[in-house]
Amino acid sequence: MGVIQQIFEISLIGGLINLDDVPLTQMMISQPIVAAPLIGWMFGDLQAGLVIGAFFELLMVYLLPIGCSVPLDGSLAAIIATGIYLLVGSSFGGQPEALISLAILSALPFSALAQKLSVLVREVNNRISDRAQAAVLDKTPGKIDLLHFSGIGLFFLRSFSLCLISLLIAVPIIRSVIPFLSPGLVHGLKLLYFAYLMIGIALLFDAFRSRDTYWLFALSFLLATLFSTVWPLPAWMAFGMPCVLVGAGYALRERLRGKYGCR
Amino acid sequence: MAVDSGKSMRQNAPCLSKLDLLRVIIRSFIFQGSWNFKKMQNVGFAFSAAPALRRLYPDQKEQEAALGRHLEFYNSHPYMASFVLGAIIKMEERHSKGEDIKIEDILTFKKAMMGPMGALGDSFFWASWRPFLGALAAALALIGWKLTPIAFLLVYNIPHFYIKFFGFWQGYILERGIVERIRKYDLFRCSAHLKSFMLIILGAMIPVVIKLDCKPPSLCLNLIEKLGVVLGILIISEFFRRKITLTRLLVITSSICILLGILNILK
Numbered sequence: 086m087g088v089i090q091q092i093f094e095i096s097l098i099g100g101l102i103n104l105d106d107v108p109l110t111q112m113m114i115s116q117p118i119v120a121a122p123l124i125g126w127m128f129g130d131l132q133a134g135l136v137i138g139a140f141f142e143l144l145m146v147y148l149l150p151i152g153c154s155v156p157l158d159g160s161l162a163a164i165i166a167t168g169i170y171l172l173v174g175s176s177f178g179g180q181p182e183a184l185i186s187l188a189i190l191s192a193l194p195f196s197a198l199a200q201k202l203s204v205l206v207r208e209v210n211n212r213i214s215d216r217a218q219a220a221v222l223d224k225t226p227g228k229i230d231l232l233h234f235s236g237i238g239l240f241f242l243r244s245f246s247l248c249l250i251s252l253l254i255a256v257p258i259i260r261s262v263i264p265f266l267s268p269g270l271v272h273g274l275k276l277l278y279f280a281y282l283m284i285g286i287a288l289l290f291d292a293f294r295s296r297d298t299y300w301l302f303a304l305s306f307l308l309a310t311l312f313s314t315v316w317p318l319p320a321w322m323a324f325g326m327p328c329v330l331v332g333a334g335y336a337l338r339e340r341l342r343g344k345y346g347c348r
Numbered sequence: 349m350a351v352d353s354g355k356s357m358r359q360n361a362p363c364l365s366k367l368d369l370l371r372v373i374i375r376s377f378i379f380q381g382s383w384n385f386k387k388m389q390n391v392g393f394a395f396s397a398a399p400a401l402r403r404l405y406p407d408q409k410e411q412e413a414a415l416g417r418h419l420e421f422y423n424s425h426p427y428m429a430s431f432v433l434g435a436i437i438k439m440e441e442r443h444s445k446g447e448d449i450k451i452e453d454i455l456t457f458k459k460a461m462m463g464p465m466g467a468l469g470d471s472f473f474w475a476s477w478r479p480f481l482g483a484l485a486a487a488l489a490l491i492g493w494k495l496t497p498i499a500f501l502l503v504y505n506i507p508h509f510y511i512k513f514f515g516f517w518q519g520y521i522l523e524r525g526i527v528e529r530i531r532k533y534d535l536f537r538c539s540a541h542l543k544s545f546m547l548i549i550l551g552a553m554i555p556v557v558i559k560l561d562c563k564p565p566s567l568c569l570n571l572i573e574k575l576g577v578v579l580g581i582l583i584i585s586e587f588f589r590r591k592i593t594l595t596r597l598l599v600i601t602s603s604i605c606i607l608l609g610i611l612n613i614l615k
Contacts, residue, residue, distance in 0.1 A: 108381040111426055113478070113504050118485045119497040131494060138497070139486035144594065146482035149474045152423070152466075153385060157595070190602055197595065210384035214419075217382075217391045221416040224408070226398075229415065233395040236382025273609015280601045282490075282558060283577065286550055287584035288594065289483055292475075293546045294585070301544055305551030306578060313555045320491045320556050327552040335544055 088172055092252040095124060095171075099164035100245030106160050107150070107203075108237045117141030117163035124167045130174070136185055137166050143285025145196070147292045155207070158199030161244055165251050166192035172256045177263055183274035189281060190274075191259060195251045202243045210236050305331045361445040362403055364437070371399040373516050376433055379426045388423035393433070400437045404444040414440065417455060424462045425469020427511045431526050432461045434519025457524065468535050476539035477507065480546045487549060490557040554578060 102123065105115035113119060118138045125134020145159025170188040177184045213232045220228035290302070308327035312318045318326070379392040394415050401418070405411040424432065439454045485500040493499075519526045558577050587597055 107383060108378065110377045111380070112508065113501060116478075116482065116500070118482060118489060118500055122489070122497045132492070135489040135492075135494065135496065139489040142482045142486040142489075144598075146479045146486075147475075148594070149470065151470050151474065193595075193598060207383060207385050210382045211386040213382045214384045214387045214391055217394065218416070218419050221412050221419060224412060226412050226415045229391065229394055229398065229419075233378065233381045233391050236384075236391070237378065267610065269610045269612050270606060271609070272612075273606040276609055277602055277605040279558060280605050281598075283581050284584055284594075284597060284601060285486070286554060287581040288588060289479060289546065290550055290581060291585035291588040292479070293543045293550070295543075298544045298547050302547040302551040305548045306554055309552040310555040321488075321493065324487060324491060324552050324556040328548055331548045331552075332545055335548065339541070 088256065089253075091128065091172060092168070092249065092256065095128065095164070095168040096245050096248035096252060098124065098127065099161065099168070099248040100241050102164065103158075103161050103244035103248075104237065104241055106158070106244075108240045115160040117145060117159050120160050121163040121167045124164055125171070128171045130171055133170050133174070133181065133185065134167050136181075137170060137188065138163055140185070140189055140281050140285060141166070143289065144281065147288055155200055155203045157196040158203065159196060161199045161247060162189075162192045162196035165195050165248060165255070168248070168252050169255050169259060172252070173259050173263070180271055180275075182278040183271045186274045186277040186281060187259065190277065191255050192251070195247065198251075199244070199247055202247060206236075206239050206243050209239060301331055301335060304334075362406065364400055364403055364441055368400050368403050369437070369516070369520065372396055372433065372437060373430070373513060375399065376430055376512060376516065379429060387419070387421045389426070389429070390419050390422050392426075393422045393429070394418040396433055397437060397440075401440060404440055410444075417451065418458075420455070422458070422462060424466040425473065427473060427508055428465040428469035428515070430512050430516040431519040431530060432458060432465055434516040434521075435461070435523045435526050436519075438520045438523045461527075465530075468530070472535040472539050473507075476542040476546075478504070480542045480549070483546055483549050483553070487553040487557060490553075554581070 099120070102120045103115050105112060114123075116138075117140075121138030121141065122131055122134035125131045125137070141159045141163035145157060145162075148156035148159065150156055166185075166188040169191055170184060173188070174184060177187075213236050217229050217232050220226055220232070294302070305327040308330060309323055312323035312326055313320070317323075375396040375398070379396055380389060381395065382391045383389060384391070397418055398415065401414040402411060405414050418436075422429075436454060436458055439449055439457065442449045443451065443454065481500055481504050485496050488499075489496040518529055522529055554577060584597070588594075
């Protein structure tokens with residue numbers, strides 16, 4: 086399968102998935118943690134999709150679409166990053182961490198561009214709103230359905246075209262640059278992999294912390310550290326056990342608080 | 349646009365079937381199809397309510413007036429709007445039968461519910477439920493659980509579908525009483541608990557996912573270094589507290605990491 090054909094297919098599927106972000110259903114299929122693995126699975130690398138999706142999920146999940154605000158488009162960026170990873174992977178060799186951070190780094194500017202295009206689409210939708218009102222006055226209220234669907238079509242066009250253009254630009258550039266990357270730069274990209282992870286966790290920690298609940302964070306961290314280093318357990322157990330233990334402790338405390346009113 | 353005909357009780361006024369209501373619910377999944385800055389979800393509201401309004405007002409003029417009044421400004425949370433949509437459809441049904449309910453009452457109720465439903469939905473779904481499940485799913489994905497996306501979708505959509513279907517139905521049955529029912533859900537308290545559970549997940553996630561291969565080319569972290577990672581996270585979160593934007597922080601971090609790599613520092 087040619088690269089151009091793959092880019093077209095990724096863009097088409099990406100555009101359809103991205104519809105879920107605002108205009109269609111909002112079942113969260115467009116969330117990075119679903120969209121990126123879906124693209125990865127369809128094009129032969131589920132694991133890479135999972136990791137890229139997890140990174141974008143952590144980085145973008147707390148950018149809230151409240152009121153008029155249009156946040157960075159993490160969903161489309163995750164799709165583009167997965168596309169870059171899949172289409173560039175073969176020419177990079179066995180450095181998945183470095184390639185993942187390179188793919189994320191390359192896709193991040195497009196999340197800002199997607200945000201600008203979303204604003205543009207919503208401005209065009211102003212006309213749809215005006216036309217819907219005019220349709221009622223013109224005694225053709227049946228047009229409302231068509232106008233509403235045209236808004237969905239417009240959003241698809243925005244996502245599809247941005248995905249297509251970004252992949253058409255980024256993939257050849259990255260492919261041609263890779264042979265010239267020094268080992269130092271590759272190591273820098275590996276560092277970036279962990280930096281992204283830390284920024285994602287820090288972003289959520291900042292959003293959710295409060296004086297009352299610091300101890301929950303500290304306790305689960307200490308338990309998970311014990312279970313992963315001092316008494317090494319499988320990763321899912323090292324993660325799951327502190328969550329269950331501290332979570333149960335917190336739930337019990339809240340129950341007692343509610344029952345006895347103690348502070 | 350709002351014309352109250354003040355009609356008396358109609359004996360042969362059309363009733364809404366369950367199929368009509370189902371069509372409204374299905375259409376409400378495209379509530380934000382033409383979201384715009386001017387009147388936000390106005391077209392979405394009218395589009396969702398259209399099957400019911402067309403059934404209730406067979407007369408062309410009344411139908412146009414009904415669709416027209418629901419094309420006014422509307423902005424709420426796309427899931428929570430289902431409660432309001434159900435209640436409004438019921439009120440329109442009663443109005444079409446000539447019961448003692450004025451169009452002004454319908455529009456006032458719609459406007460009054462718009463803000464609180466938006467705040468409640470934003471606070472619970474956007475600011476708590478989605479980040480909580482997102483962080484949990486990210487941790488599970490980084491651990492390598494391949495079914496994470498499916499599990500995320502299934503769990504996330506339980507309250508979503510509950511509100512879309514049962515919320516709409518409750519709105520339709522309870523009408524104005526829906527306010528009391530929503531209060532019973534106590535979503536703000538749920539949000540507060542989810543935020544606490546979120547911190548537990550974040551704390552447990554760090555030592556497990558920032559655990560590198562411990563093979564020569566990779567970094568290998570011992571306990572002290574893991575505490576260093578936590579310190580790093582606390583410092584970065586302080587940056588966010590000081591209103592440094594995510595974009596700026598990503599640019600700065602990317603530049604620093606690449607520079608450190610090129611200069612062979614931290615190797």
